[in-house]
Amino acid sequence: MPASRSRFVLFGNGFRPFFLGGAIWAAVAMLLWIALLTGQVSFASRYGAVAWHAHEFLFGYGSAIVVGFLLTTIPNWTGRLPVRGRPLGALFAVWVAGRMAILFIDVVGFVAAAAVDSLFLVGFSAIVWREIMAGKNWRNLKMALILTVLTLANIAFHAEVYLYGQPLYAIRATTSLLAILIMLIGGRIVPSFTRNWLAKRQGRPLPTPFNAFDRYALGCAGASLGIWVVFPDRVLTAAALVLSALLQGIRLARWAGLRTWREPLVLVLHVGYAFIPFGFFLVGISNIWPEAMPPATALHAWTAGAVGVMTLAVMTRTSRGHSGRPLASSPTTTFIYLLAILSVILRLATAVLADWTTTLLELAAAAWVAAFLAFAALYGPMLLWTRTKT
Structure with a gap:
């Protein structure tokens, strides 16, 4: 042997x-x-x-x-x-x-x-x-x-x-660019990986293929983000962002994400993408009702939520696939996802539990740190080494 x-x-x-x-x-x-x-x-x-x-x-x-x-x-x-x-x-x-x-x-x-x-x-x-x-x-x-x-x-x-x-303009512009990258790349990989997973189990319905609706939703999202970068506090901006939230929510719903609940490695892609329409909605609301939803808090739906959760989803899947591991979530990997999602929820909760802001920020940070250190501990060996036969 x-x-x-x-x-x-x-x-x-x-x-x-x-x-x-x-x-x-x-x-x-x-x-x-x-x-x-x-x-x-x-x-x-x-x-x-x-x-x-x-x-x-x-x-x-x-x-x-x-x-x-x-x-x-x-x-x-x-x-x-x-x-x-x-x-x-x-x-x-x-x-x-x-x-x-x-x-x-x-x-x-x-x-x-x-x-x-x-x-x-x-x-x-x-x-x-x-x-x-x-x-x-x-x-x-x-x-x-x-x-x-x-x-x-x-x-x-x-x-x-x-x-x-x-760097107010630069923060909005960069957040917008990362959101656009998630909408473009996520729009490819989320329905593709979902389709592959469902097809192996003969699950129906399959995700709706990219079509004119996706192009329209992406166009509206790009336009609303452009308006937001330049005119962040206008009523028109809020309306455009909320419209994009609706369109991106419909887009996500067409990808049959609820049918993937048995496999967290696939489901987390949908959860990560869900922070895109949620972010559009919260940022839109923050423009016209900043007392209820502070703009800095709303922004974290995109940064900590969409960027944080979606990148972890891609990192775990890519690392497993390229190291020859099964494309299925282990209990530890699922725990990493839960920690990241918890971190986002705690950060956004500061908008409604203002008296607990410091505690919530510290708890959100602790969950975030735990999620990424757990990734480094679990996936670090896969990324550093590979086993070869001699």
Whole structure:
């Protein structure tokens, strides 16, 4: 019987370093944020506590997972070899350098830290443009365009902090871009994975295929987000956002998610996507009734909810699939999902339980940290090593 040995493969696929590094940073950054919020530590004073928190979860964590996913997916689009080995290691090192630069911005200096951080998305956007053009994969050109805008949004984030102290436009623009990416990518993978799971069990009805309604819903969502970025507090903006909430809710309902309740690995994709229409609704309501739903709280339906839960869903599924594990959720994986969802619920609950805000924030942070540390502990070995026969 052949023996087997472990082989280090962290830089063998794009998702490996960025999923593991992103998960660890999601936990560490949350711990740092709570410590900063409660006055236990002091750092990034030149950048500002709120701006640092927003940047490190939108660009520090969010962009890492987007990059890890796309580095794994783009070779399927283009038919070209994936970025791996030393080039992948170098890209990951640039991402780590960006995290450290922003964390120690008081030491490094504002302009130098912003420049180091910006290199990551600039470099990755260049890679995406090269791969799509070399592979003549014009169908996914829009993904390269979105990533270019995301790169510019990161630069604009730094510029807005430097000039005005608060990156209000950049936060809205970046949140919108991440929501659009989830609507585009989620609109492909959620119904596809659901269809595959149901088809194996001869389940009916199957998810409705992409059609004119999806194009209309996406168009309305993009338009309403564009209006929100520029005019966040108008009644027209609120109406457009609520309309998009309805359309995205209908879109999600057409994917037969309720029929997947027996398999959390599939169901969590629907739960993660559900925070997209819920976010549209809450952000719309916050525009006209901020006393009942503070805008900063509503925003977390998209950031912690859609981005946080959906990325965990993709990270667990991709890690299991590429490591040869069954595409089924283990009890620990299901627990990770529940912790992430609980974190979002506790964060949103601050809108209705204002007297308990500090306690709820700490509990939400604890659930978030536990979810991502659990992912790192359970999936880290799968991402670091692979077993080969000798």
